[in-house]
Amino acid sequence: MNGIIGGEIIAAKQHNNLEGKSQFLQTGRWERGWGFLWKSKAEYISESLVEKLLMLSAVVSIMALLLISVFIFSRGVPLIAKVGLGDFLFSLEWRPTQGVFGIGAMFIGSLVLTLASLVWAVPLGLLTAVFMAEIAPPPLIRIMTCMVNLLAGIPSVVYGFFGLVIIVPLIRNYLGGTGMSVLAGAVILGIMILPTIINISQDAIQAVPREYKESSLALGASHYQTIGRLILPAASSGIITAVVLAMGRAIGETMAVVMVTGNAPIIPDNLLAPLRTMTSNIVLEMGYAAGDHQAALFATGAILFIFILLLNLVLNSIRRAGKRYAGN
């Protein structure tokens, strides 16, 4: 009984497959019943060898991710266990040479800097995305796309250098302090995440079905009413995706931040104070750290890693929710 039902299901599946896409190419399991395809046993062997090799190359990236997780956690977690997660994460004392490891200031530094850069880059990026998707004529869109891509292609160390020679002196001369500050970091980091925000929200806005827009306009709504009440809400899951991705990029950014924020491991009390992020902490001290100090830097990396994985989870659930919404 079971067997017959099973067979029927398989037959139905095969029928579906043959109807829609050729099962042949889809499943890639030619050997089942397609043995006549091979001219010789040698050809069969070489064909399956190639298949195994290709599979192996796919396994490499899985192995890489596994190794990354294992090596970073195995170096970092013992130290977190020794210090205690609460103390490690929230203590403000970072005196690595005396064996005191608390990354509280850096943890808060990363969050503060990320928020400060999102605060101005998200509105500006979103407005630009609306401009590109709804207002600009096609030739202008092409030019703008080119420019945004170029902005995304400039390496972070160049942005850091630009911040160091332009933004930091500007702040020092006009606002006071040393210039190496939260503000300088937020300006540079904001510039760096703009392309992510623009590209992804522009895609999201353009993916809103034309019919929505046409019906709204036909009902007498103005273009901006349509954008504000209909297009942006319909694109909201894409826009949130853009913001979360930008957040991930901002938290992980290292070189540009190291070069302009002054790197003092204290909690900044105003925009002109220096700060140190978790990423800066790693790159600044890795060169000479040893023993527990080095382990503490790996532990910082492990915390960062968990952060990124959590953001990825959020991203996936937004995407799923977006798909459900679109499906309805």
Next chain:
Amino acid sequence: MPGTRMGEKALTCLLCLSALIIVGILLAVVGYIVYKGLAMINLDFIMQAPKRAGKEGGISSTIVGTLYLTVLSLAIATPLGVGTAIHLEEYAHKESYFAFLVKLTAETLAAIPSIMYGLFGFVFFVIYLKLGWSIWSGSLTLAIMVLPTITRTAQEAILSVPREYRENSLALGASKWQTIRKIVIPAAVPGIVTGIILSLGRAIGETAAVLLTAGTSLGMPLSPADPARSMSVHLYMLAMEGLSMERAFGTAFLIIILVLFINYLANRSMSLLSHSGG
């Protein structure tokens, strides 16, 4: 409703203004570095070895180091990435657990910040595999970093090859691998090349990961077992330690020019893709 009219006009102005700001930012960054860096550029700067920790002389060894690192990392990552893409698109069951796992891995790898790759490369390649601070360690780390980009673009390129091509080839008696090798891959080349170009840009600009894995030695790297300093690492060291701002500008200028050129190439190959794919 004149009030609404005014409001709409103001909104249009606001949108145009934000686009202008973006253009302004780009022009400011590129323009300033080109303006200040151009004065530094001459044959000596490119051809001479750095002296006194980079305070004097040129940047020849860092150019060679960058070249070594990018070429080697792409040579490692391209076959792996394209192989993965072929496996996913041509062999694996779309719904299989393995395909899902590979996709999830690629997404996660793409989200990991470069400093994490640096940490991993340092503990795994430099220490565990005893490769030391070397071009090998740097290239292997960079290769893992650019792998998701190459895989994804190759996947899209392979997916866009019409199914009829494959069916015709198979109907003519070609085997599956022959079909992939002689029909699918050639048709997907523009997409694969785009992925390689994009990765090239990323590898040239990468600093944190290279700093921790290839070291900061200013000597001329001869073999891949030697340590090396890339141009981006050099720029970082020059600027952070205040060694020579003119030389930092010169290095930043060369990096920007390379990035501009790579961007142009990527645009060209992408437009090639859309023409052939249509």
